[in-house]
Amino acid sequence: xxxxxxxxxxxxxxxxxxxxxxxxxxxxxxxxxxxxxxxxxxxxxxxxxxxxxxxxxxxxxxxxxxxxxxxxxxxxxxxxxxxxxxxxxxxxxxxxxxxxxxxxxxxxxxxxxxxxxxxxxxxxxxxxxxxxxxxxxxxxxxxxxxxxxxxxxxxxxxxxxxxxxxxxxxxxxxxxxxxxxxxxxxxxxxxxxxxxxxxxxxxxxxxxxxxxxxxxxxxxxxxxxxxxxxxxxx
Numbered sequence: 001x002x003x004x005x006x007x008x009x010x011x012x013x014x015x016x017x018x019x020x021x022x023x024x025x026x027x028x029x030x031x032x033x034x035x036x037x038x039x040x041x042x043x044x045x046x047x048x049x050x051x052x053x054x055x056x057x058x059x060x061x062x063x064x065x066x067x068x069x070x071x072x073x074x075x076x077x078x079x080x081x082x083x084x085x086x087x088x089x090x091x092x093x094x095x096x097x098x099x100x101x102x103x104x105x106x107x108x109x110x111x112x113x114x115x116x117x118x119x120x121x122x123x124x125x126x127x128x129x130x131x132x133x134x135x136x137x138x139x140x141x142x143x144x145x146x147x148x149x150x151x152x153x154x155x156x157x158x159x160x161x162x163x164x165x166x167x168x169x170x171x172x173x174x175x176x177x178x179x180x181x182x183x184x185x186x187x188x189x190x191x192x193x194x195x196x197x198x199x200x201x202x203x204x205x206x207x208x209x210x211x212x213x214x215x216x217x218x219x220x221x222x223x224x225x226x227x228x229x230x231x232x233x234x
Contacts, residue, residue, distance in 0.1 A: 002038025012043030190223035
């Protein structure tokens with residue numbers, strides 16, 4: 001089985017390291033080859049995906065092409081999206097990550113992909129906008145709110161080191177709680193209906209960052225509605 005890789009950003013570097021550790025031969029390329037077969041992984045920017053896919057299929061009719069961008073749709077029976085439902089950096093251990101696989105079902109390709117050792121779940125033709133929105137919320141939004149929480153804690157006088165320890169502790173325990181208990185895992189003033197506490201926090205945030213105070217208010221209002229709906233449905 002021939003494995004090729006174009007791209008040495010976060011995903012490309014992590015993938016290259018994964019193949020090396022797994023003792024899988026992977027040829028690192030700077031451009032699309034010609035008349036080859038196997039799997040070509042395209043770990044490139046969103047804007048570069050389609051042109052490279054078109055070139056790959058034109059020059060290599062027997063090649064399977066894999067890209068990693070959930071924002072790019074490309075209809076072809078030899079093209080697949082392998083989306084890492086995870087935040088990836090160059091040192092990520094891909095053996096610990098579950099990918100979602102999109103594209104036309106192909107047993108030959110899937111057997112080849114299994115042999116690489118990458119973990120994946122077969123999903124369908126192309127991800128819809130709600131799938132991508134879910135990834136944005138669980139990934140980008142989580143990171144954004146953590147950064148905001150760090151900034152606020154440090155502005156209250158906590159050191160960078162202590163702030164990181166406290167917030168990492170709270171985020172990890174909160175995730176464990178919500179996955180274990182669902183909506184019952186949500187805590188805080190919005191979940192308890194403590195509107196006066198929320199108002200004080202919104203006003204304090206408004207003095208520092210009016211735009212973020214609006215976001216804070218909207219999210220807490222949504223949490224309140226979530227609990228009101230739950231009560232009304234009992």
